[in-house]
Amino acid sequence: MAKILEHLIKNRLEWFLESKDVLPKSQFGFRKSLSTMDSLSTLVTDIRIAFSKNEYLVGVFLDISSAYDNVLLQLKSLPQGSVLSPILYTIYTFDLDLAVNSICNVLQYADDLALYISTDNLTTANSRLNSTMEYLQCWLTDHGLSLSVSKSSIVIFTRHKNVPNIPVLYNGLPIPIRDKVKFLGMVLDNKLSFTQHIEYISKKCDKNINILRSLSGVWWGSHPFSQKLLYNATRIIRSHLDYGCFLLEPCNKSSLKTLDKIQYKCLRIIIGAMKSYPINALQVECVDPPLNIRRQYLSDRFFFKICQLSSHPLIPRLHLLSEFLSSSRYWLHKDCPHLFNSLVSFLQIPGPIFSCNTSPLFNTPFKAIIYQPNIHLDLDIRKGSPEADLKLKEAIGKNWKDWMTMCTDASKNTDDGCTGAAVWIPRFKIIFSFKCPSLCSIFTAETIAIHEALLYIESHSLDKTVIFSDSKSCLSAILANQFQSKYKFPLILDIKSILYRCHLKGISVCLAWIPSHSGICENDKADLCAKEATRNGTPLNVTYSHDLLSLARRKLVNTWNEIWKASQILKGKHYAAIQDNIPSRPWFFIFNKANKRATSIVCRLRIGHACTYVHLAKLRIRDSSLCECGLNEGNTNHIFFNCTKLSSSLYDYLPSDIPRPIDFNSLLIFTNTSFVYILCDFINSNNIKL
Numbered sequence: 001m002a003k004i005l006e007h008l009i010k011n012r013l014e015w016f017l018e019s020k021d022v023l024p025k026s027q028f029g030f031r032k033s034l035s036t037m038d039s040l041s042t043l044v045t046d047i048r049i050a051f052s053k054n055e056y057l058v059g060v061f062l063d064i065s066s067a068y069d070n071v072l073l074q075l076k077s078l079p080q081g082s083v084l085s086p087i088l089y090t091i092y093t094f095d096l097d098l099a100v101n102s103i104c105n106v107l108q109y110a111d112d113l114a115l116y117i118s119t120d121n122l123t124t125a126n127s128r129l130n131s132t133m134e135y136l137q138c139w140l141t142d143h144g145l146s147l148s149v150s151k152s153s154i155v156i157f158t159r160h161k162n163v164p165n166i167p168v169l170y171n172g173l174p175i176p177i178r179d180k181v182k183f184l185g186m187v188l189d190n191k192l193s194f195t196q197h198i199e200y201i202s203k204k205c206d207k208n209i210n211i212l213r214s215l216s217g218v219w220w221g222s223h224p225f226s227q228k229l230l231y232n233a234t235r236i237i238r239s240h241l242d243y244g245c246f247l248l249e250p251c252n253k254s255s256l257k258t259l260d261k262i263q264y265k266c267l268r269i270i271i272g273a274m275k276s277y278p279i280n281a282l283q284v285e286c287v288d289p290p291l292n293i294r295r296q297y298l299s300d301r302f303f304f305k306i307c308q309l310s311s312h313p314l315i316p317r318l319h320l321l322s323e324f325l326s327s328s329r330y331w332l333h334k335d336c337p338h339l340f341n342s343l344v345s346f347l348q349i350p351g352p353i354f355s356c357n358t359s360p361l362f363n364t365p366f367k368a369i370i371y372q373p374n375i376h377l378d379l380d381i382r383k384g385s386p387e388a389d390l391k392l393k394e395a396i397g398k399n400w401k402d403w404m405t406m407c408t409d410a411s412k413n414t415d416d417g418c419t420g421a422a423v424w425i426p427r428f429k430i431i432f433s434f435k436c437p438s439l440c441s442i443f444t445a446e447t448i449a450i451h452e453a454l455l456y457i458e459s460h461s462l463d464k465t466v467i468f469s470d471s472k473s474c475l476s477a478i479l480a481n482q483f484q485s486k487y488k489f490p491l492i493l494d495i496k497s498i499l500y501r502c503h504l505k506g507i508s509v510c511l512a513w514i515p516s517h518s519g520i521c522e523n524d525k526a527d528l529c530a531k532e533a534t535r536n537g538t539p540l541n542v543t544y545s546h547d548l549l550s551l552a553r554r555k556l557v558n559t560w561n562e563i564w565k566a567s568q569i570l571k572g573k574h575y576a577a578i579q580d581n582i583p584s585r586p587w588f589f590i591f592n593k594a595n596k597r598a599t600s601i602v603c604r605l606r607i608g609h610a611c612t613y614v615h616l617a618k619l620r621i622r623d624s625s626l627c628e629c630g631l632n633e634g635n636t637n638h639i640f641f642n643c644t645k646l647s648s649s650l651y652d653y654l655p656s657d658i659p660r661p662i663d664f665n666s667l668l669i670f671t672n673t674s675f676v677y678i679l680c681d682f683i684n685s686n687n688i689k690l
Contacts, residue, residue: 003083006083006084007083009084010083010087012366013084013087014032014087015362015369017087017090018031018358018361018362019358019362019366021357021358022091022094023090023091023094024094024097024098024101024106024108025097025313026107026108027094027097027109028107028108028109029086029090029108029109029110029111030086030087030090030110031090032359032362032483032488033305033359033488036109036184036185037244037302038306038312039114040184040186040244040247041302041314041339042107042313043059043116044188044192045317045321045339046116046118047157047192048192048337049317049320049321049324050157051157052324052325052328052330052331053118053120053324053328054120054159055120056125056157057116057117057118057158058116058117058119058125058129058154058155058156058157059115059154059155059156059157059181060114060116060129060132060133060153060154060168060175061113061114061152061154061181062113062114062136062147062152063147063148064111064140064145064147065146065148067089067110067111067145068085068111070144070146071088071089071092071143071145072144086110089111092143093143096108096113096139099136099138100132100135100136100139103117103131103132103135104116104117104129105117105118112183112184114183115129115132115136117129122163122164125166126167126168129166129168130167133168133170133175136170137170137171147170149171149173149174149176152170152176153177153178154166154168154176154177154178155178155179155188155189155190156177156190157190157191157192158190159191159330163190165177180196182200185243185244186243186247187200193252193255194247194252195251195255197244198251198255198259199255201240201241201243201259202258202262204240205237205240205241205262206262208236208237209237209265209266209269211230211236212227212230212231212237212266212269212270213269215227216269216272216596217272217596218272218600219272219596219600219689220597222596223588223594223595223596224270224271224272224286224586224588224603225588225589227269227270228270228288228586231266231270237262241259241262242298245291245294245295246296246299246302246338246339247337247338247339249295249335249337250334250335250337256291260290263283263291264279264282267282267283268282270286271600271603272596272599272600272603273600273603273607273609274609274610274611276609277607278571278572278575280564280567280568280571280572281568281571281572281575281608282607284564284572284579284582284583285575285579285586285603285606287583287584287585287586289556293556293559295338296338296341296342296556297552297553297555297556299338299339299341299342300341300342300345300548300551300555302339303339303342303343303346304342304545304548304549304551304552305545307346307353307545307548308353308354308356308360308490308545309355309356309357309358310355311357311358314339318339318340319343321337321340322343322344345551345555346548349439349543349548349551350437351437351541351542351543352541352543353543353544353545353548354490354543354544354545355545359488360488360489361482361483361493363493364482364493364494364496365500367500368493368499368500368501369483369493371496371499371503372479373478373479373496374508374509374510375475375479375510375512376399376510376511376513377472377512377513379391379395379512379513380395381395381514381515381518381520382515382518383515383517383518384515385518388514388515388518388519388520389518389519389520392514392520396466399466399510402464403464403465403466403508403510404425404462404464404465405425405426405427405465405466405468406423406424406425406453406457406465406467406468407423407424407467407468407469407522407523407525408422408423408424408453408467408468408469409422409424409446409469409470409526409529409530410422410448410449410471410530411445411527411530411531411533412442413531413534413535416534417438418436419435419436419437419438419440419442419534420433420434420435420436420530420531420532420533420534421433421436421446421448421449421452421533422434422449422526422533423449423452423453423456423526424522424525424529426522426525431529432449432452432453432456432538433529433530433532433533433537433538434448434449434533434540435533435535435536436448436537437540437541437542437543439543439547439548439550440540440543440544440547441546441547441550443471443474444489444544444546444547445530446469446471446474447474447477447491447492447495448491448540449469450474450478450495450511451491451494451495451498453467454467454495454498454499454502454509457502458501458502458505462507463507463508465507465508465510466509466510466511466512467509467510467511468511468513468514468522469513469514470513470516471513474492475511475513477492478492478495478496478499478511482496487546489544489546490544491544557582560582561582564576564582572607575608577665578665578668579606579669587671588602591671591676591677594676594680595680595684598679598680598683598684599680601683601688601690602668602671602676602679602683605664605668605690606668610636610690611689611690612635612639612690613625613628613633613634613635614633614634627639627643629643629644629645631643631644636664636665637663639688640664640682641661641664646686646688647686648682648685648686650664650679650682653678653681653682654678
């Protein structure tokens, strides 16, 4: 009960602080819609701006000793393990920014603190930083806190080779000057080459690769489905490769190849691949994109998330950096940072993008956020039931007799990608239809339809109204705890505000889910209206940031497809004939009940690098490509259809409607069908190891 109470207090306290704009802009720790990446991106962008102007950026990275334990309250310190401790510490230190930000830039993440100055004169930087440390010492003393000088460090980020030391003192003690610092999980060296950070990541991944090795070999162990999930799991491999990766470039290309090799090594272990596998085919088979385009994808996702916050400090910095990219000689032979590419993609999106000064959660009244509206998610109507329309009428007669009904729906036009939203009011024969932007998702369009229906109800004071929607995800999002929800959808929060206002005005509103395409007359009418809205609806121009995530994904797939088609000319030709485009997920995710040996062999056969006699002779492991049966060359067609060493032929397992003879490689195209189990059964029955 105590923990539940702490969470309730935290939510209310957090909403008050954010809605009243009490917390400093420099504090990124434990705040909704902010993370360590926001702080790191701001710092790295400022360093690159300084490099563009051929200036120094002198950073002081400070370690506050036992910060939570030394807070001066009536009873000293904050409780360890309490969900309230981070936010209480943020309140306690809210004026730190005011004490020093007039002299230098400040970045805070909970008790992690960085102060930095960009200048072309180190003497000026030395003077200003020493003044800053004097103010900081007074502030820390007043608040009962102290600095661990030995754990703190100064890094002078510069393009120059020889950098003089500058003495920055705290309480008479010099803060050590180092050529690198670990800040919020990233190792930043003074040249911003990220070489040492990549070495740090490589060492962490190399240890965890042994976990994958211990769980399976080529012929035994856990299924590739489980191995791929483990590879993607937090704190194993992928999370280390992803963290801050879009900040790395431009950097040393050879260092980045170290990360690429880690990916290749993991994918080979997952599917039991031979070392001779072409890398491009290996990545497509595992549906794991090349790391360089994944870095751009993660950058786009990050930027599209922050673009809804118009006050985010990174956005003006990126605009400033974009000016230097075209004018500074520093960038003449360097690749553009991924975040700049994301900014360019963002600026090319037609129409306005929704934005506000703070997270939409904190622009919504607190009582509206915690209000529980009347929503029914189960009316005992099954999708596709021939009695669906009759059951709905019975439910209306039982629960909402004499209530006015509305139906909402959304539709997407596959030709031009436009999305339509519609509201159908049977009593008045009224249709509201809206044509949404092409990037608008079905979820957003369904939300728009419900939003417009509620606005009509509120403006006309229509008491006792039930809205039927076939979007369970939308209704579930309205019911969800918005403080725990991953995405803070502005329209969902606005819907909660309208429902709360209707509640205060005594207007009864209910929302209910009904299955789509089940012969429910009013829902079918709303569906037709939504389809028509994709062509002739009232235009809505605003795009929401959560809909931009699909744009980032589409860009990743398109870029990867282009790389795959260009690279298959030189390598991976055999696999390209089987897998022309990038699949949405690996085929072995669907058939995860097959054993590891059979799955590994199918993967090897698809890519064309299996231990057949022909391939082993090609690699000069065998002297001859002749099969052991002595009848023919040991290629896949011979082994699976004609080899007398096997107890049966694959023809004996294939359905009779498949023509004979058939090329074995043509069968490998059908890995999304039940043919996979036939092939695995044959492999296991004949104890084949390729």
